Amino acid sequence: xxxxxxxxxxxxxxxxxxxxxxxxxxxxxxxxxxxxxxxxxxxxxxxxxxxxxxxxxxxxxxxxxxxxxxxxxxxxxxxxxxxxxxxxxxxxxxxxxxxxxxxxxxxxxxxxxxxxxxxxxxxxxxxxxxxxxxxxxxxxxxxxxxxxxxxxxxxxx
Amino acid sequence: xxxxxxxxxxxxxxxxxxxxxxxxxxxxxxxxxxxxxxxxxxxxxxxxxxxxxxxxxxxxxxxxxxxxxxxxxxxxxxxxxxxxxxxxxxxxxxxxxxxxxxxxxxxxxxxxxxxxxxxxxxxxxxxxxxxxxxxxxxxxxxxxxxxxxxxxxxxxx
Numbered sequence: 028x029x030x031x032x033x034x035x036x037x038x039x040x041x042x043x044x045x046x047x048x049x050x051x052x053x054x055x056x057x058x059x060x061x062x063x064x065x066x067x068x069x070x071x072x073x074x075x076x077x078x079x080x081x082x083x084x085x086x087x088x089x090x091x092x093x094x095x096x097x098x099x100x101x102x103x104x105x106x107x108x109x110x111x112x113x114x115x116x117x118x119x120x121x122x123x124x125x126x127x128x129x130x131x132x133x134x135x136x137x138x139x140x141x142x143x144x145x146x147x148x149x150x151x152x153x154x155x156x157x158x159x160x161x162x163x164x165x166x167x168x169x170x171x172x173x174x175x176x177x178x179x180x181x182x183x184x
Numbered sequence: 185x186x187x188x189x190x191x192x193x194x195x196x197x198x199x200x201x202x203x204x205x206x207x208x209x210x211x212x213x214x215x216x217x218x219x220x221x222x223x224x225x226x227x228x229x230x231x232x233x234x235x236x237x238x239x240x241x242x243x244x245x246x247x248x249x250x251x252x253x254x255x256x257x258x259x260x261x262x263x264x265x266x267x268x269x270x271x272x273x274x275x276x277x278x279x280x281x282x283x284x285x286x287x288x289x290x291x292x293x294x295x296x297x298x299x300x301x302x303x304x305x306x307x308x309x310x311x312x313x314x315x316x317x318x319x320x321x322x323x324x325x326x327x328x329x330x331x332x333x334x335x336x337x338x339x340x341x
Binding site for chain 1: 230
């Protein structure tokens with residue numbers, strides 16, 4: 028599948044270590060999306076949404092590991108049961124807070140990606156589309172309390 | 185970006201019209217994911233999660249429209265403010281309920297994709313990673329009540 032970026036994500040993070048590991052660890056950190064001008068018209072109506080999904084490419088992840096030790100754990104887990112960049116597709120997903128839309132520029136809060144990350148898609152966050160049912164989160168259950176303070180290291184480099 | 189599928193999604197839907205338009209419209213419909221055996225080890229620990237994101241390719245969407253009339257609306261909206269398949273990347277995202285993992289087969293509930301859809305990634309759903317803040321959903325606000333009953337037509341074909 029040949030998928031072209033629709034733009035790029037600009038963030039204060041230029042190195043893979045010491046980054047927040049999820050948007051909840053970076054609620055106050057602002058980033059900017061610059062969408063290719065050819066796609067600017069597709070941003071119409073987006074400013075009505077407070078939160079958006081960014082789907083992007085982990086461009087610095089050049090290997091695949093089927094088992095990884097997540098930042099929030101000490102045991103090896105299957106990569107699809109984690110958010111590690113070392114997944115076969117190298118696709119990332121973050122739910123962020125949309126602050127402003129100006130032309131082809133989006134300002135957002137909750138930055139957990141590297142500067143220069145290629146953006147593949149933007150989708151509106153619609154809680155009605157998500158689950159209201161009871162949720163189980165496997166190995167994550169006992170570790171999720173610490174996520175806001177956790178920072179990345181070099182394990183996925 | 186050359187992104188290879190990690191498997192395929194099998195569903196009861198063989199035609200683009202008259203499909204549920206989101207997983208909430210298909211809570212009881214079961215589908216199956218068959219992951220390429222080369223990636224089966226990456227599924228370890230996934231069964232602990234009740235819900236997973238499927239990221240897939242809208243393989244029957246061969247055009248891009250920057251403005252679309254969503255199924256839940258009567259006005260043209262920017263494609264990035266919708267979940268329409270006619271987005272530049274043709275990437276789809278669905279949050280589904282994971283029922284069982286058997287070897288390289290996942291059974292899930294909440295099927296809103298076409299049979300034979302190429303799967304790009306699987307990610308665990310972790311509510312702590314998502315927002316707890318107040319959410320606004322733009323044009324969708326006044327239309328989201330009807331989504332469970334809504335079905336697709338040929339507008340995105």
